[in-house]
Amino acid sequence: MKAIKYTGLVIFLIGLAIFTGSIFTGSFNLTSAELDEFIKEKKYKNEYIKEELTEAVVTSKKINIFEFSTLVRNAFEEANKPYYNLIDKYNKEKKWDKKGAQYQYIINGKPHTLSYTLAKKAGSGFVKENVGLLWFLTFGLAIIGALLFMLPNLILLGKPGIKNDHIYHNSATNRGFIAWLVLIYLVVFYLVLYFYPDYIVNWTFILDPISNALNGGAASQWFVYGFLYCVVMLTMAVRMYIKYRHNKYQIIRTTSVLFFQIVFAFLIPEIMSSLNMPGYDFKNAFPLDYDFFFEWNLKSLTESGGIGIFILVWGIVLTLIIVPVMVYFFGKRWYCSWVCGCGGLAETLGDPYRQHSDKSLNAWKLERWLIHAVLVFSLVMTIITLYCYFSGAQSFLGINSQWIKDTYSFLIGAWFAGVIGTGFYPIFGNRVWCRFGCPLAAYLGLVQRFKSRFRITTNGGQCISCGNCSTYCEMGIDVRAYAQKGENIIRSSCVGCGVCSAVCPRGVLKLENGPEDGRINPTEILLGNDVDLMDLVNEK
């Protein structure tokens, strides 16, 4: 069994190595015919771009993606330069008309995105020409390896039950060097995904056939991310099923997040795109879906006929009615640990790291400041955006609409939710984003704290303060602090993953929805002691 396990690990690592290594392969160059077609397609008016790009990448020499990226970005910069010089010149001369006329020639866009678009056309080489084989060598090997690594646990872990042996003895789950390596890999992955998409263009080639089949177009870096996300969740869900096979709540919950990720977040939007509809994730609620009210989205929805209007109405109803009503009946867990994609990844890929959330009082203070600040940030941004959308203004209350959207997308959307949120799993736990950053979680939390039937019931006086519940709470709630006082756990941050209840050796905790009356029950003297004393102290 152990042999199978470690063979699996080796196969997984080979798959991962080929996947990572594939970035560095292939050659990126264009024929002049291809370049002409590209420029025509893009309708560039810039007079220098053709010359610059020809000089840069129309060659038969082998160029790897990194050289290609540099050359292309330089070419775009050089092609824009003369126009900027003219703008400067006319600016000084105060020839406003002439200055304004130059802007049409300037090519806008993030340099790495421009480079990505061209690289998608320019790529050739082993990866692009052997897509099926490469899929097997990367995704295929990694999946097979991971399954071989995890399936033997059915026997190796012994009888069903809580299996947390050696979590704090293992480098991967005890912040050892393996954990740091995983952190570095994940952080670099997110940085490249968000800011250097051209570097991973080879990955998009591997998934072009699947993308074509689903939405009729070539794969983008976002398609790669979505596909990878589903594959990782699916594989790591197998691990969850094995680890928690005695616990039906965990099994059903895992199945639920998996379903919503694969069907709602991945398949439906892809299929909608193939039908020329705006691709929409029907479960992704504002303000987690922070660009729902951005001009481009509103424009796209309002121009998409019936389905667009439906989505617009659905999105608003989801946030304003469905989300809070469901939180009232079931707690925020219905979203955060049963439906949400971020939550889904945290509960599958992130499960081995759940013990790293910080339980200190200071962390709780930081959490409350930070998450509510992000909520306010997202609302302010949305108000400004909507005001500008309807009024046609550029800014509102002295804040530029484009600036605040870009800032939010960069700081919160990319850095907080992605790089930090997932990249830091192995060291800071699997719910960093959900706990400190997610504006939707903040909103759901307020409802859960003040108006909900959900609670984690503490079973009378049975707690022995062992600390398993607190240790394995991914949201950093000091569950024990409540349990050892015989007090129910009512916390805005609780995502209802149910693991505290699962790891409790004495059957003290139960997640349940019940009457609001008696939900919050502060106690000093615990059940089991003198009844008169309990009455005296608890009811004074």
Next chain:
Amino acid sequence: MEHIVIIGNGISGVTAARHIRKNSDKKITIVSAETKYFFSRTALMYIYMGHMKFEHTQPYENWFWEKNNIHLKEGFVAAVNTEKNQLEFTNGETLSYDKLIIATGSKPNKFGWPGQDLSGVMGMYHKQDLDNLEKYAPDNETCKRAVIVGGGLIGIELAEMLRSRKIPVTFLVREDSFWNGVLPAQESEMINKHIKEHHIDLRLSTNLKEIKADENGQVKSIIIEETGEEIPCNVVGLTAGVTPNIDFLKTSGIETDKGVKVNRFLETNIKNIYAIGDCAEQHEAIGRRRNIEAVWYTGRMMGETLAQTICGNKTAYKPGHWFNSAKFLDIEYQTYGWVFSERNKKENEAYFQWKHPKENKCITISFDKNSKLFLGINTFGIRMRHEIFDNWLTQKKSIEHVLEHLLDANFDPEFYKLHEKEIVTKFNKENNTNIQLKKKSWKRIFSKA
């Protein structure tokens, strides 16, 4: 300001300190030689098994004590001078008190076995025992086999710990079935089976004769009393119960027997000195409880109670209905009210029992066979609500009432398979009754007794 000194920073002492702090601004000092900060003794096993680190077993962050103005004093008390109201430490220091609370807990029983103090022999009670185990049994290379002597709750936990590191374990149990002085036979047998499923070499009706040493004074093997068999091993765990940890009181004039003798107010024979928790011994047992209750929960309750007395609201220790819980490897156990084993139950006490045909789940309900009064329940593999059973016991409900409303009491996680229907059906069949299981009702669950 009155100075309250508490010897021992376990659950009893710390609970007393917390409650005294809530109700007064008295000066409080907690003395401990074991660790500076309070930790949960019951969680020591999880550190060895790698579920947690030591810091996770500390229920309060380190700043808590200073913030609450509770002084922590590290030191080993050699003697209590009751004339001068003063503690004398082994390093010569002294500490004066106005009121003294003895909460020093227990130490593992040693019954005079030859070799019981060799290196490699240990209990599993103190933080130091854990350090010892980590030293002598870090892996199955260093420790080729461990022998555990004594089949109680700590013994089975120690076996689970050692098995987590794949160390072969021989488990010597004096009784002819695991813990059957406490558990009914059905449950005891289920645990026997479960122990063996975990590849633990369970030896029932087996006593330790002696522990043998190698040339370095280290454990080499043990000899079994009944058969004379010699079992080579590197570690011996002594888990045959615990005894109050009160040797330092011998010269103090405080009345002791096995434990520190206390009255219902937890007062010793000397004014201003109290004892709580494992080390306290009631002059007369409370109800069917033992004179010495070495249980986490009772330690906490005594702490809660004594704090009232210390703060001017003189309160007798009057625990409510008995409850307890444990985990035997993968099987959770809860008990509410009194269920005695066949060996210890009285003539009027009858059992109703149910056992799952395949899984490790079973219950025993004890009731009065004449009045049908519900006396208590043991559940294995099924979680039950403490509050509901406490109410039922207070209201002196019948076993029929309990079974009829059993769904109200279930505390298993959502979506778990429920067995209440099968349980009630079995009772109806055995007793020719027609009890109809009622649907779970939030209203009943939250109605106060």
